[in-house]
Amino acid sequence: MASLADELQQLFQQFSGQLEAAANEQAVRKVYADFGGANGAIRLKQKELIKSAPNDQKRVIGQATNEILQNVEAAFNAALGRLASQAEARELARSVDVTLPGRAHRLGHLHPITLARREIEAIFAQLGFTVAVGPQVETDFHNFEALAMPKDHPARDMQDTFYVAGAEGAAGEGADVVLRTHTSPVQIRTMLARKPPVRVIMPGTVYRRDDDATHSPMFNQVEGLCVDEGITFADLKGVLLHFARRFFGEEIGVRLRPSFFPFTEPSAEIDFSHGTCKGRGCRTCKNSGWIEIGGAGMVDPEVFRHVGYDSEKYTGFAFGWGIDRMAMLKYGVDNINAFFEGDVRFARQFR
Numbered sequence: 001m002a003s004l005a006d007e008l009q010q011l012f013q014q015f016s017g018q019l020e021a022a023a024n025e026q027a028v029r030k031v032y033a034d035f036g037g038a039n040g041a042i043r044l045k046q047k048e049l050i051k052s053a054p055n056d057q058k059r060v061i062g063q064a065t066n067e068i069l070q071n072v073e074a075a076f077n078a079a080l081g082r083l084a085s086q087a088e089a090r091e092l093a094r095s096v097d098v099t100l101p102g103r104a105h106r107l108g109h110l111h112p113i114t115l116a117r118r119e120i121e122a123i124f125a126q127l128g129f130t131v132a133v134g135p136q137v138e139t140d141f142h143n144f145e146a147l148a149m150p151k152d153h154p155a156r157d158m159q160d161t162f163y164v165a166g167a168e169g170a171a172g173e174g175a176d177v178v179l180r181t182h183t184s185p186v187q188i189r190t191m192l193a194r195k196p197p198v199r200v201i202m203p204g205t206v207y208r209r210d211d212d213a214t215h216s217p218m219f220n221q222v223e224g225l226c227v228d229e230g231i232t233f234a235d236l237k238g239v240l241l242h243f244a245r246r247f248f249g250e251e252i253g254v255r256l257r258p259s260f261f262p263f264t265e266p267s268a269e270i271d272f273s274h275g276t277c278k279g280r281g282c283r284t285c286k287n288s289g290w291i292e293i294g295g296a297g298m299v300d301p302e303v304f305r306h307v308g309y310d311s312e313k314y315t316g317f318a319f320g321w322g323i324d325r326m327a328m329l330k331y332g333v334d335n336i337n338a339f340f341e342g343d344v345r346f347a348r349q350f351r
């Protein structure tokens, strides 16, 4: 009997060792099958012992070995239980909580100047204007000469700018290169490339030697040009009024004051009645109730001559103003530099 007990005890110890080493349910079940299953080592040993025992001993041996098999069973169930609670603990310790609401991606958005430019373009598109663009580094010819501002013209003083190459005494006509001071050179480029009728709106960045709260050395303008047979000053005013009301509101009025530009005749300063104070007068509009927006006029025959248009047959109007200034008025921004400083806290307000 001593050796019987020893043999079974040895098998049981083997079983216990392997069970402890089993890292997952599949391994635990295999260890159980190897020892406690129908063809497991302990069960085979039991059968063998009972078979070879004398009849009067069979019952005792059967009981003793069954006890060991019960222990095998219990150890197996305990191992399964241990694995289950380990899995549960791992689940609870997970650092990802799938029940939390998702984190939204921050979406980008357009800069207020872009928003204003697109809105201006859209309003003119509905009137049949198409968008045209030109280079920011421009020739003296397109920026001044063809716009009836020859080299010594006093109007150039107001548009002092950055000369890129060969300012004085440069060889050959049009050799001078400047950062464009206005979008008007795109008028020239458009008319040189197309025959009338022309209806274009020309947005873009321009440069001047200006720098204060309402002037930046780099700013954005939009230019309009309409050339056809029979275009009058009344068409200009109608288009400006339509635009003012669409962009700022139905109550806005337009005033045209006599002025001078070398490339338009007659010329006018465009004023819009001030929307914020409803024309009553305030600090922004200097108590006048009107805000100066830009310049306009009928295209000067001298400009038509430069681009080869017949000024006996065609007339046209042109206008130009600052997009930044429009955006300042529309969004209530009092310093133009806020648009260009790149502070996202500012830009984010215009989503």
Ligand code: PHE
Pocket (backbone or CB within 6 Å): 181, 182, 183, 184, 223, 261, 264, 294, 295, 296, 297, 318, 319, 320, 321
């Ligand atoms: N280009 C002019 C400026 O920048 C504005 C303007 C455009 C005036 C078109 C008349 C016609 O001052």
